Amino acid sequence: MTQTKPIQLPAEWRDFFALTKPRVMTLVIFTGLCGLLAAPGNINPVLGFTAILCIAMGAGGSAVLNQWWEADIDGGMKRTANRPLPTGRMRREDARDFGILLSVASVLIMGVAVNWLAAVILAAAIVYYVVIYTIWLKPRTPQNIVIGGGAGAFPPMIGWVAVTGDITLMPVLLFTIIFMWTPPHFWALALFVKTDYENVGIPMMPNVRGETSTRRQILVYSIILVPIAAAPWFIGGTGAVYGIAALALSLAFLALSVPVAFRQTGDADKMRPEKRLFAFSIVYLFALFAALVVDRVLAYQGLVA
Incomplete structure (x- = not known):
């Protein structure tokens, strides 16, 4: 008797949210917020909220693209095997598109609503994490964390620059x-x-x-x-x-x-x-x-x- 291949159900919103690594994002948002609050000067509360939202979107988009690229690797590790992509709860193409959408939107909104210097730094942080760390450094050198640590160090700088407009x-x-x-x-x-x-x-x-x-x-x-x-x-x-x-x-x-x-x-x-x-x-x-x-x-x- 031929066994029918199970139909893959559409991913739930929880799967998309899980891809953004919410636990890691909490620390990213917090340090970004602290950079914004500690900076000299003032920022309109709406613009301040927008800046933090953009930092969260950029961090989430980076995490999604990281998991899209490393789906096979995550499947081989106990710590990450239950993520949406290794378990097949989501198509890799959907994760890729979601990550790109979050990343691009975060930079554009930051630039238009807050300032373009903060947007450029946010874009640099995304590229640093996805390309320099995930794709280049992580599979090639044990110094991946040392050099790649810069990716997670950008949020307080972005929050600060969102207020001051300079470095x-x-x-x-x-x-x-x-x-x-x-x-x-x-x-x-x-x-x-x-x-x-x-x-x-x-x-x-x-x-x-x-x-x-x-x-x-x-x-x-x-x-x-x-x-x-x-x-x-x-x-x-x-x-x-x-x-x-x-x-x-x-x-x-x-x-x-x-x-x-x-x-x-x-x-x-x-x-x-x-x-x-x-x-x-x-x-x-x-x-x-x-x-x-x-x-x-x-x-x-x-x-x-």
């Missing part, structure tokens, strides 16, 4: 903070899911250079992150509220990286120091950028110098 040292420093934060954040994750990357041939640092080298590099980046995170305070771009928070959070980050750096290779199920560092790294970025906004609000109200 100064402060938004560059905000970019640099996320750029330096990304390797230890992601390598902590890569240490306990490295089997996934081995199975699909992605040259992540633990798989290519080994766990010992990766652990040492996590410590090095964590050390460098301490002065980088405090740099906005050092140059007078923020007050003591941010500066003290940046130092405290960064030293805590460093303290959590020490047991990771000097720990011997272990079973992925027992990698508690690595999982603690990864979890804290997310809290770290949220708290650091929240402190930036709190500092700005207190300074605006004249409560701090």
Whole structure:
């Protein structure tokens, strides 16, 4: 008896939403919003909302195109096997078109409604993530996260430029903070899911250079992150509220990286120091950028110098 091939049902809106990586987008939106709120000057609330919406659309579009390109790779990894494309809940062509639509619309709306410098930076962020990181770096070099980290570092700069219309040292420093934060954040994750990357041939640092080298590099980046995170305070771009928070959070980050750096290779199920560092790294970025906004609000109200 011939078995009839099941008819593929149309993708639901939940599948399209899942493609935008909403958990990752939350952090992107938050840092973009903090950049906008911390920037000197004012922006019309409607335009401010539009700028953040465009950042969200651009980030979502990038994530969709990332999954369109890596659908086969995602299917070979436990962590990503249940996404809409590997499971067949959506056609790859539909995902591609959706990603292009979100990406192009985000740049055009940002340019027309807010300013074109912010739109150009947003376009650069999308191209950086989709082309430079996803297509070029990720399958070719263990430095993919180091160089590709710039893709996720653009949102606070975009939010800042949406208000000011120009690029100064402060938004560059905000970019640099996320750029330096990304390797230890992601390598902590890569240490306990490295089997996934081995199975699909992605040259992540633990798989290519080994766990010992990766652990040492996590410590090095964590050390460098301490002065980088405090740099906005050092140059007078923020007050003591941010500066003290940046130092405290960064030293805590460093303290959590020490047991990771000097720990011997272990079973992925027992990698508690690595999982603690990864979890804290997310809290770290949220708290650091929240402190930036709190500092700005207190300074605006004249409560701090």
